[in-house]
Every structure is written in C-alpha cells, then in structure tokens.
Amino acid sequence: LLPDSSIENKSYNGNRLVYVKNPHLDLMDEDILYHLDLGTKTHNLPAMFGDIKFVCVGGSPNRMKAFAQFMHKELGLEGDSKDMKDICAGTDRYCMYKVGPVLSISHGMGVPSISIMLHELIKLLHHAKCCDVTIIRIGTSGGLDMIFLQPPPWKSSNINMTTHSQLESNSVLNMGIEPGSVVITDIAVNSFFKPQFEQVILDNVVIRSTELDQDLADELLECSRHIKNFPTLVGHTMCTYDFYEGQGRLDGALCSFSNEKKLEYLKRAHNAGVRNIEMESTVFAAMCRLCGLKAAVVCVTLLDRLEGDQITASHEVLAEYQQRPQQLIAMLIKKRLGLW
Numbered sequence: 001l002l003p004d005s006s007i008e009n010k011s012y013n014g015n016r017l018v019y020v021k022n023p024h025l026d027l028m029d030e031d032i033l034y035h036l037d038l039g040t041k042t043h044n045l046p047a048m049f050g051d052i053k054f055v056c057v058g059g060s061p062n063r064m065k066a067f068a069q070f071m072h073k074e075l076g077l078e079g080d081s082k083d084m085k086d087i088c089a090g091t092d093r094y095c096m097y098k099v100g101p102v103l104s105i106s107h108g109m110g111v112p113s114i115s116i117m118l119h120e121l122i123k124l125l126h127h128a129k130c131c132d133v134t135i136i137r138i139g140t141s142g143g144l145d146m147i148f149l150q151p152p153p154w155k156s157s158n159i160n161m162t163t164h165s166q167l168e169s170n171s172v173l174n175m176g177i178e179p180g181s182v183v184i185t186d187i188a189v190n191s192f193f194k195p196q197f198e199q200v201i202l203d204n205v206v207i208r209s210t211e212l213d214q215d216l217a218d219e220l221l222e223c224s225r226h227i228k229n230f231p232t233l234v235g236h237t238m239c240t241y242d243f244y245e246g247q248g249r250l251d252g253a254l255c256s257f258s259n260e261k262k263l264e265y266l267k268r269a270h271n272a273g274v275r276n277i278e279m280e281s282t283v284f285a286a287m288c289r290l291c292g293l294k295a296a297v298v299c300v301t302l303l304d305r306l307e308g309d310q311i312t313a314s315h316e317v318l319a320e321y322q323q324r325p326q327q328l329i330a331m332l333i334k335k336r337l338g339l340w
C-alpha cells in the first residue's frame with residue numbers, strides 16, 4: 001500500500017484554482033471529456049464555465065435537473081427554468097445544468113461512476129480556469145439510528161403502548177436520527193470505518209485521505225439552524241461498494257450472514273461515529289481534496305438501517321425527503337451570494 005503524496009494547491013492572485021495533478025495533460029493538444037460530451041477544441045470552456053463558483057453533484061439525473069430548476073427560482077433568475085438545456089445532452093451518461101454561478105451534475109451510482117464524472121468535471125473546471133470553487137454532493141443514504149440499539153423499556157416489556165411523553169422523556173431518542181434527517185458528513189469512512197479511500201493504480205493500492213472541508217461543514221450546520229422543518233446533524237458517512245451485501249442488507253440476491261451479524265456490524269459502525277451509509281463519499285472527498293476543491297457531503301436518510309433494509313416510504317415522502325439537502329444547499333449559496 002502506498003500513501004499518496006500531499007499536494008500544494010497553486011493559487012493565482014490569491015484565488016484558489018482547480019488543480020490537476022497530471023503532467024501528461026500539458027502535452028495534449030486537445031482534451032476530449034468523452035462522458036460529458038465536451039472538449040477543449042470543440043467548446044470554449046472558459047467562456048462557458050469560467051464563472052462557476054458552486055458545483056452540486058448527485059446520483060440521479062432527474063434530481064439534478066430539479067435542483068437546477070429550484071436554484072433558478074431561488075436566485076431569482078430571468079427566463080423559464082423549464083427551458084433549461086442539458087449541457088451534456090450529447091451523452092446519456094450524465095446530465096449537467098448551469099444556473100448562473102451554479103453547476104448541477106449527475107454522477108450515477110457508486111464509486112466507479114462518480115469517479116469518471118469527477119475526473120472530467122475537475123479537468124473541465126481546470127480548463128475553464130475556475131477559481132474558489134465549492135463542491136457539494138447532495139444525496140440519499142441509509143441512516144443509523146441509535147434508538148433501537150438497545151430496545152427501549154416499552155419495546156422489551158409486554159406493554160405495547162408508546163405514549164408521546166414516553167418518547168419525549170427518552171434522552172437517547174433525542175440523540176437518534178429518524179428517516180428524513182439530513183446528515184452533513186464530517187468524515188467519509190470506508191467499510192472498515194477508516195477515513196481513507198483505496199485507489200488501485202496499475203497493480204498498486206494507493207491510499208488517499210478522505211478529509212472534507214471542516215469550515216464548509218460548519219457553515220452548512222449553521223445554515224441548517226434556520227431550517228425548522230427537518231432535523232440535520234453532523235456525523236461520519238460510510239461509503240460502500242455495494243447497496244446489498246456491502247451495506248449489510250439481508251434482502252439481496254446473495255446473503256451469507258445472519259440478522260445478528262448484520263446488527264453487530266451496524267452497531268460497530270454506529271459506535272465508530274457512522275450516522276449514514278451511501279456509495280460515493282470517500283472517492284468524492286479524496287479527489288476533491290487533491291484538486292483544490294472545498295468539498296462537502298449532505299445526504300438525507302431514507303430509512304433507519306437498524307429497523308430494516310427495504311425502502312418502504314411512498315414516492316411522495318421520498319420526493320419530499322430528497323428536496324431537503326437541496327434546501328440547505330440553496331440557503332448556503334444564497335448566503336454566500338449575499339441574497340439571504
């Protein structure tokens with residue numbers, strides 16, 4: 001295992017540029033960003049993207065289109081957001097929308113998919129000479145609540161009655177997270193609860209740090225204090241390579257462990273500080289950090305993994321949940337732009 005060398009990020013006139021750490025790029029006459037259907041000879045990237053200050057990425061193309069339309073409204077921009085064009089319409093791999101200084105891009109599911117998108121996005125921001133860029137992943141996740149780690153008294157006894165006052169008086173409950181809660185990631189960790197991402201390069205495993213921008217996480221938490229309609233908390237986010245066996249689910253096509261083993265693992269994850277589980281945060285944190293992008297991860301929890309594996313909430317409820325990280329990010333962007 002090789003540790004990655006640290007990088008000094010270059011700055012120009014005091015501005016923080018988006019940095020690529022690849023000497024081969026300078027020798028190339030043209031750079032084709034194949035999966036984005038953009039290129040340095042076919043497109044004037046500085047003119048198209050030079051003013052970008054916020055990049056928001058998320059798994060689903062429809063959600064990222066909805067986010068772009070939401071930002072259009074929030075920033076009070078002219079024109080009909082319905083007419084918004086997908087900049088990557090020439091490919092069906094990813095979608096991309098630009099709303100003033102905000103870029104909204106989809107990344108698909110899992111580490112390989114987001115990693116391809118990030119290579120090309122980071123080169124795009126570099127070719128466009130963007131500076132002082134903040135990047136945020138808005139996503140979905142499975143939550144780890146602590147309420148049911150030890151059954152509360154009324155659950156383990158024969159009394160099958162839960163009154164509101166019983167819930168209120170349970171101090172553990174107040175520290176727990178319910179589905180629909182939003183988690184701001186302080187540290188992205190792997191399946192072994194380590195804050196690192198392992199990139200296989202040729203036949204070496206290179207370890208990269210998954211540190212995120214602490215000030216940005218604090219700023220997001222501060223913004224969340226002004227949003228009263230859902231709970232937001234800060235915690236570690238575990239990134240896995242699979243939704244089923246990789247996240248300890250019992251309901252995949254394959255499963256070789258018991259419910260007890262699953263709960264024991266999730267409990268250890270919780271004890272290590274993990275509050276939600278998703279599939280992209282470690283590589284996102286590692287790549288953004290190496291390239292001079294201040295990065296944050298904000299995910300809503302769709303279910304409590306200590307309660308079950310299947311996502312049973314209705315489409316309406318899930319749609320509302322998925323707007324929650326968007327509201328938080330919109331508030332941060334508006335605050336930064338002096339609009340709030």
Ligand code: R2B
Nearest residue numbers: 059109110140278279280
């Ligand atoms: C969250 O949701 C997706 C799996 O359903 C995955 O992309 C993730 O990180």
Ligand code: URA
Nearest residue numbers: 140141142277278279
């Ligand atoms: N996304 C995940 O990766 N896991 C979940 O449990 C829910 C959404």
